[in-house]
Amino acid sequence: MGTLIKGKPVADKIKEDIKAEVKELRAKGTIPKLSIIRVGADPGDISYERGALKVMSELDIDVQVNALPENITQEEFVDFLKKVNSDSSVHGILIFRPLPKQLDENVIKYVIDANKDVDCFSPLNVAKVFEGDESGFPPCTPAAVMEMLKYYNVELKGKRAVVIGRSMIVGKPVSMMLLKEHATVTICHSRTQNLPQVASEADVLVVGIGRAKMVNSEYVKDGAVVIDVGINVDEDGKLCGDADTEDCARKASLITPVPGGVGSVTTSVLAKQVIKACKLQTGSC
Amino acid sequence: MGTLIKGKPVADKIKEDIKAEVKELRAKGTIPKLSIIRVGADPGDISYERGALKVMSELDIDVQVNALPENITQEEFVDFLKKVNSDSSVHGILIFRPLPKQLDENVIKYVIDANKDVDCFSPLNVAKVFEGDESGFPPCTPAAVMEMLKYYNVELKGKRAVVIGRSMIVGKPVSMMLLKEHATVTICHSRTQNLPQVASEADVLVVGIGRAKMVNSEYVKDGAVVIDVGINVDEDGKLCGDADTEDCARKASLITPVPGGVGSVTTSVLAKQVIKACKLQTGSC
Numbered sequence: 142m143g144t145l146i147k148g149k150p151v152a153d154k155i156k157e158d159i160k161a162e163v164k165e166l167r168a169k170g171t172i173p174k175l176s177i178i179r180v181g182a183d184p185g186d187i188s189y190e191r192g193a194l195k196v197m198s199e200l201d202i203d204v205q206v207n208a209l210p211e212n213i214t215q216e217e218f219v220d221f222l223k224k225v226n227s228d229s230s231v232h233g234i235l236i237f238r239p240l241p242k243q244l245d246e247n248v249i250k251y252v253i254d255a256n257k258d259v260d261c262f263s264p265l266n267v268a269k270v271f272e273g274d275e276s277g278f279p280p281c282t283p284a285a286v287m288e289m290l291k292y293y294n295v296e297l298k299g300k301r302a303v304v305i306g307r308s309m310i311v312g313k314p315v316s317m318m319l320l321k322e323h324a325t326v327t328i329c330h331s332r333t334q335n336l337p338q339v340a341s342e343a344d345v346l347v348v349g350i351g352r353a354k355m356v357n358s359e360y361v362k363d364g365a366v367v368i369d370v371g372i373n374v375d376e377d378g379k380l381c382g383d384a385d386t387e388d389c390a391r392k393a394s395l396i397t398p399v400p401g402g403v404g405s406v407t408t409s410v411l412a413k414q415v416i417k418a419c420k421l422q423t424g425s426c
Numbered sequence: 427m428g429t430l431i432k433g434k435p436v437a438d439k440i441k442e443d444i445k446a447e448v449k450e451l452r453a454k455g456t457i458p459k460l461s462i463i464r465v466g467a468d469p470g471d472i473s474y475e476r477g478a479l480k481v482m483s484e485l486d487i488d489v490q491v492n493a494l495p496e497n498i499t500q501e502e503f504v505d506f507l508k509k510v511n512s513d514s515s516v517h518g519i520l521i522f523r524p525l526p527k528q529l530d531e532n533v534i535k536y537v538i539d540a541n542k543d544v545d546c547f548s549p550l551n552v553a554k555v556f557e558g559d560e561s562g563f564p565p566c567t568p569a570a571v572m573e574m575l576k577y578y579n580v581e582l583k584g585k586r587a588v589v590i591g592r593s594m595i596v597g598k599p600v601s602m603m604l605l606k607e608h609a610t611v612t613i614c615h616s617r618t619q620n621l622p623q624v625a626s627e628a629d630v631l632v633v634g635i636g637r638a639k640m641v642n643s644e645y646v647k648d649g650a651v652v653i654d655v656g657i658n659v660d661e662d663g664k665l666c667g668d669a670d671t672e673d674c675a676r677k678a679s680l681i682t683p684v685p686g687g688v689g690s691v692t693t694s695v696l697a698k699q700v701i702k703a704c705k706l707q708t709g710s711c
Contacts, residue, residue, distance in 0.1 A: 251550075265536075268549035271556040271602075272594055299619045307605055309557055316613075317556075320592055323617040325624060328601075332608040334584045339610060 143367075143393035145386075148285075148405030151292040155409040156200060162416050163201050166425060173419040174203040175259070175411075176231040178222065180244065181211035186237040189408075193235070196408040202415055205231065211241060218244050219252055226254040232422055233259035233415035256421060259414040261314070270314045273321040278414050283315035285406035286347060286368050287322075293395060295345060295366050297322040303343035305329045305336070305356065305383075311349035311370050319345070336360070348383040356384040358392045367396040370403050428652075428678035430671075433570070433690030436577040440694040441485060447701050448486050451710060458704040459488040460518040460544070460696075461510050465503070465529065466496035471522040474693075478520070481693040487700055490516065496526060503529050504537055511539040517707050518544035518700035541706060544699040546599070555599045558606040563699050568600035570691035571632060571653050572607075578680060580630060580651050582607040588628035590614045590621070590641065590668075596634035596655050604630070621645070633668040641669040643677045652681040655688050 166173055175197060179186050190206065197204045209221065218240075225231055234257045240246055246262075255265035261280040269277030290297065302324040306312035312328060320326045329339055331350075340346055340360035348356050349370035361367060371383025382399030390396050397403055419425070451458055460482060464471050475491065482489045494506065503525075510516055519542045525531055531547075540550035546565040554562030575582065587609040591597035597613060605611045614624055616635075625631055625645035633641050634655035646652060656668025667684030675681050682688055704710070 264553035265549050267556055268552040271552055271598060299617045301619075301624075313556060313602075313605075317598075320598075320613055320615075323615070325612065325614050325618040327610065327612040328605055329610050330605075330608070332584045333610040334586075339586075 143390040143396045145390070145398050146289065146293050146395045146402070147398065148289065148402050151285075151288050152406045152409040154292060155288060155406070155413055156196070159200050159202075159409075159412055159416055162420075166416070166419060166423070167201065169423075169425065171419065171423050171425065172203055172230070173233075173415055174205065174231050175233040175235060175415045176205045176207060176225050176228070176257075178207045178209065178225065178234065178236045180209045180213060180218070180237070180240055182208070183237070189237075193408045193411060196412055197415075200412050202412060213241075213244070215244055215248070219249065222249065222252050226252070226257065229422075231257065232419035233257055233411075235260050235411065236262055238262070257418055259411060259418055267309070270317055273317060275321075278418070279318065280310055280314050281407045281410045281414070282311050282349075282370060282403065283318055284410045284414075285403050286311075286315050286370065287318050288406055288410060289368060289397060289403060290345070290366070293366075295395070297324040297345065299323060299325070300344040301325050301327070301342055302345040302347065303327045303329060303340050304347045304349070305333075305340060306347075306349035306351075306370075308349065311347075315347055315349070315370075319347070341365075350383050352383055353381050354383070354385040357388045358385075360384075361389050361392040363392050364394045365392065367393045368403060369397050369399050372399060372404055428675040428681045430675070430683050431574065431578050431680045431687070432683065433574065433687050436570075436573050437691045437694040439577060440573060440691070440698055441481070444485050444487075444694075444697055444701055447705075451701070451704060451708070452486065454708075454710065456704065456708050456710065457488055457515070458518075458700055459490065459516050460520060460700045461490045461492060461513070461516040461542075463492045463494065463507065463510065463519065463521045465494045465498060465522070465525055467493070468522070474522075478693045478696060481697055482700075485697050487697060498526075498529070500529055500533070504534065507534065507537050511537070511542065514707075516542065517704035518542055518696075520545050520696065521547055523547070542703055544696060544703055552594070555602050558602060560606075563703070564603065565595055565599055566692045566695045566699070567596050567634075567655060567688065568603055569695045569699075570688050571596075571600050571655060572603050573691055573695060574653060574682060574688060575630070575651070578651075580680070582609045582630065584608060584610070585629040586610050586612070586627055587630040587632065588612045588614060588625050589632045589634070590618075590625060591632075591634035591636075591655075593634065596632075600632055600634070600655075604632075626650075635668050637668055638666050639668070639670040642673045643670075645669075646674050646677040648677050649679045650677065652678045653688060654682050654684050657684060657689055 369382035654667035
């Protein structure tokens with residue numbers, strides 16, 4: 142029976158490190174600050190925002206929440222973003238996506254200041270993730286996956302990693318991050334043939350497809366590590382992952398639960414990236 | 427015994443299509459133009475330049491060769507590049523890399539106009555390759571690989587592709603382009619364990635590692651397609667690929683030779699990208 146590896150101790154460790162850094166920054170007169178830009182009031186956004194506010198407050202990082210009207214025009218949004226870009230008191234910017242239809246993400250992504258872009262919206266940060274250049278900001282969820290693997294001492298060098306999902310939010314960036322750690326990486330998706338067989342080649346299996354409990358023990362090699370990035374609601378209205386945790390745990394050595402796994406690390410990663418941005422901008426690193 | 431698939435018919439087909447497009451552009455008074463920026467006189471650069479000049483002349487595409495002194499300073503180079511960026515008669519820019527040490531590619535890549543960047547130097551084009559956004563310019567070599575696969579009707583959807591090599595010139599971009607065509611993609615490299623075994627899972631094997639004849643028939647599944655991107659010199663001073671062509675052909679269904687394979691398609695792809703850039707900039711598409 143595999144061990145459940147939880148996100149909380151990982152988040153706690155990240156926060157402990159950040160606390161010391163915030164203290165140092167504040168001692169020098171720098172107040173780290175995150176600006177959240179939310180258009181409308183999507184319940185998912187609000188819920189994430191609440192979590193982020195809690196973590197930032199715990200860490201003594203200032204947050205400015207900008208709740209913009211659902212019907213804001215492209216021009217108004219871009220003007221607003223430019224103001225936040227040039228506000229030197231703001232070090233990190235998080236824009237909730239997807240944005241409403243009238244706002245063109247393919248234009249806006251070029252407007253956000255890459256140095257403040259703590260969730261990888263700017264193509265300059267996207268390119269850095271692809272290149273394995275760690276000076277930028279990867280998206281928080283794949284970064285949280287990597288923090289989990291590091292905290293639980295999962296060996297990656299030379300190991301086979303299989304990623305199910307090829308989104309720009311999880312699958313592709315986490316593949317590049319695993320590659321950077323010298324894993325041999327296979328990227329699977331909806332068109333993959335014999336998916337359970339391919340998945341069961343993995344020493345490390347990362348699942349991010351958004352289908353409740355799709356991955357069962359057939360997908361898991363004996364002793365594999367399973368990282369479940371999915372957050373879904375099952376038929377009983379309960380939160381669940383993309384993996385059937387209990388069934389997979391019969392073969393996995395380590396497996397992340399949902400809830401309480403990767404998802405509980407992302408806001409701490411966000412805080413870590415705000416501090417990184419703050420140090421870059423204030424020349425403290 | 428596998429069939430050798432040559433680059434020439436692929437290049438001929440691409441050139442045929444371009445000729446018609448150039449004729450149309452010229453009829454409207456637009457003269458497509460490539461600007462090559464070469465620092466110093468590296469023999470590899472000169473050889474590629476000669477090939478490019480020949481193809482562009484055949485296709486009636488103007489070329490401006492800028493041979494800059496080996497000891498040019500960063501400031502002088504950046505000033506020069508900015509002039510080429512803003513020259514409206516130039517539609518495509520090719521900068522030979524690597525640049526000499528005094529020139530910082532990590533600065534220059536942000537200077538080149540992404541709309542004229544026909545060989546994927548700009549991070550904006552790098553990000554597009556990663557995202558699968560075909561409005562940009564991928565590097566010419568992986569694009570040539572995809573042209574070969576398309577011309578020879580190699581099915582990719584749902585198939586297993588293995589890429590050996592994780593460079594930004596070949597391995598990573600070709601992996602993303604194969605993924606875009608719905609292949610299940612595995613990326614291998616120097617740290618991969620049991621490389622011949624992993625490679626032999628491939629329906630399509632792409633090799634770009636820069637080691638003469640490293641890949642032999644042990645790496646090849648019966649009936650696989652082998653695309654060899656390597657250009658090396660063997661112990662007899664002859665050009666050869668990363669694969670031992672003759673040995674691999676015992677098991678492959680299709681295999682590209684070196685020379686005469688992928689390498690003979692890249693300058694035609696370059697021309698294709700110059701025309702794409704020209705049409706984008708002149709609003710002809």
